[in-house]
Amino acid sequence: MTNNDFLLSVEGLTVSFxxxxxxxxxxxxxxxxxxHVIIGPNGAxxxxxxxxxxxxxxxxxxxxxxxxxxxxEMKEHQIVHAGVGRKFQNPSIYEDLTVFENLEISYxxxxxxxxxxxxxxxxxxxxxxxEIAEMIFLADHLSERAEYLSHGQKQWLEIGMLLIQDPELLxxxxxxxxxxxxxxxxxxxxLHRIIQGRxxxxxxxxMKFVEDIAHKVTVLHQxxxxxxxxxxxxxxxxxxxxxxxxx
Amino acid sequence: xxxxxxxxxKTELFGFLVLAAFVLLVLPGVVDxxxxxxxxxxxxxAFVAVGLVLCWGSAGILxxxxxxxxxLGGYCMAMFLKLEASTPEATxxxxxxxxxxxxxxxxxxxxxxFWEPFHSLAFTIVAIVAVPAALAFVIGFAMFTxxxxxxxxxxxxxxxxxxxxxxxxxxxxxxxxxxxxxDLRTLLGWDIRTDSAKTILYFVNAFLLLGVIALxxxxxxxxxGRILVALRDxxxxxxxxxxxxxxxxxxxxxxxxxxSGIGGAMFTLQVGFMSPSFVGIVPSIEMVIFCAVGGxxxxxxxxYGTLLVNWGKTTFSESFPELWLFAMGGLxxxxxxxxxxxxxxxxxxxxxxxxxxxxxxxxxxRRPVGGGKxxxxxxx
Numbered sequence: 001m002t003n004n005d006f007l008l009s010v011e012g013l014t015v016s017f018x019x020x021x022x023x024x025x026x027x028x029x030x031x032x033x034x035x036h037v038i039i040g041p042n043g044a045x046x047x048x049x050x051x052x053x054x055x056x057x058x059x060x061x062x063x064x065x066x067x068x069x070x071x072x073e074m075k076e077h078q079i080v081h082a083g084v085g086r087k088f089q090n091p092s093i094y095e096d097l098t099v100f101e102n103l104e105i106s107y108x109x110x111x112x113x114x115x116x117x118x119x120x121x122x123x124x125x126x127x128x129x130x131e132i133a134e135m136i137f138l139a140d141h142l143s144e145r146a147e148y149l150s151h152g153q154k155q156w157l158e159i160g161m162l163l164i165q166d167p168e169l170l171x172x173x174x175x176x177x178x179x180x181x182x183x184x185x186x187x188x189x190x191l192h193r194i195i196q197g198r199x200x201x202x203x204x205x206x207m208k209f210v211e212d213i214a215h216k217v218t219v220l221h222q223x224x225x226x227x228x229x230x231x232x233x234x235x236x237x238x239x240x241x242x243x244x245x246x247x
Numbered sequence: 248x249x250x251x252x253x254x255x256x257k258t259e260l261f262g263f264l265v266l267a268a269f270v271l272l273v274l275p276g277v278v279d280x281x282x283x284x285x286x287x288x289x290x291x292x293a294f295v296a297v298g299l300v301l302c303w304g305s306a307g308i309l310x311x312x313x314x315x316x317x318x319l320g321g322y323c324m325a326m327f328l329k330l331e332a333s334t335p336e337a338t339x340x341x342x343x344x345x346x347x348x349x350x351x352x353x354x355x356x357x358x359x360x361f362w363e364p365f366h367s368l369a370f371t372i373v374a375i376v377a378v379p380a381a382l383a384f385v386i387g388f389a390m391f392t393x394x395x396x397x398x399x400x401x402x403x404x405x406x407x408x409x410x411x412x413x414x415x416x417x418x419x420x421x422x423x424x425x426x427x428x429x430d431l432r433t434l435l436g437w438d439i440r441t442d443s444a445k446t447i448l449y450f451v452n453a454f455l456l457l458g459v460i461a462l463x464x465x466x467x468x469x470x471x472g473r474i475l476v477a478l479r480d481x482x483x484x485x486x487x488x489x490x491x492x493x494x495x496x497x498x499x500x501x502x503x504x505x506x507s508g509i510g511g512a513m514f515t516l517q518v519g520f521m522s523p524s525f526v527g528i529v530p531s532i533e534m535v536i537f538c539a540v541g542g543x544x545x546x547x548x549x550x551y552g553t554l555l556v557n558w559g560k561t562t563f564s565e566s567f568p569e570l571w572l573f574a575m576g577g578l579x580x581x582x583x584x585x586x587x588x589x590x591x592x593x594x595x596x597x598x599x600x601x602x603x604x605x606x607x608x609x610x611x612x613r614r615p616v617g618g619g620k621x622x623x624x625x626x627x
Binding site for chain 1: 488495
């Protein structure tokens, strides 16, 4: 069976940690330019599923095909080169470097050892960094060390670091978690802008946000797909209401 | 676009020039030839400390086995010098003339094959850099691709230092054993034992050290340097930004090893022998202390740290040989607890602001600089 129409097809994906199956025979598909939201109670295997796709965790069984390339056999950096970008749950940025340098490191050029030695900070790099910084509301903070940013700004910076790579598939793990209300609104607006024209997998608990953006929702429970479809469909599924939405 | 970066660069350049003046002008001016040779010996350890700044300070890879690479560089040089000193005429009382004396004592009747290439100075010079780098590559490849890091890596490097020492001591016929390779005399006919030769070697060593520091500054200010800092902080983020983290770690580890090898070779030339006591665990840890005292994030500071600790060692160990090791341990703990950035940190947080108050402020008043909003970042 070929799934060349899908950008990403996850089939029979299983990972077992000492016998505990965090993800159990999981299958789902992501179309080009689709915003796919994964929801589910704690421990459902949402983050593990993203870890498996980006190569952080190795699958016990199953396949992950991205543009008909098998990701389960590739190294992490090769998966990134293939066009998959991942944002972690906690803001993961380089605190000792400036905002500019954080973005510059993510700029997809000079990624080999000798490429990095020979890398020149040319006008193109500066322009691109400035453009991204503008988008993530950090244009005035370029020369600031990243550790002095607020929590929300750090989240934006990490989103910016992904954007500068221009990935075809963007994976966001709770992008609005831990933000103040005003930051949340700004982030939602930012996400709406950046998810255009690419496929996105989002893990999020904020139902209002999910409803706003989701083309398709997958509900996970104990490592398995409980329900899948549009938000309206999922919301009316009694099993979903019972394990997740009900409380 | 990033003024703090330029400011940091300016301070580094200033520090580099001061160091160059100190090493090339001040020390030879005030120190007598015997002590100068001693300083030259200390400066060979500074190569290792500079390597550690890149490896440990920038990239967060703590190696407790840098003596391995220092020793390998030193042994490569010593093998060349020993072969030159072991002419058939000079060794005609041996049962096998023409081979190094210790081989003869150990009943070897022919030069081992791996010694043969060291007849060539060109080969030796390449080997001084390449042998340490090659071993570092093997260790780095084995460790970093398996994601061995932190304290586990430190322990493994320490174990390798111990293994290499045992190997050198055990293979007496091939390596000179615990005595090392001694009685080195000439380099291409030039007697390295005279005072004038020692002075010349001091300057060669000083220039090489400054060259290595300049190269290291270039590496640190390249994008590679920033990637090293990034992976010290958030290794996973670097990996998931499309970098092969292991390759970068292997590179910096090999680079540090190659530098250390140059230091070792200069040690052999200036001191006139090489022995396993510069390879093992104790010297390796001492070298980490030099770097820590100088400031593990400062290439320049590492040199001063090396000089200071060695000066202390020479001074104190003459009077209280038993106490020195305790003093050294205490010093290391004190630096880590109180001044995690070493001498460079003290300079940066106390001396530099003082300078800034005296020198920079009037200059600022005369010529207000644009981009005022970046000033807080500089102050950090």
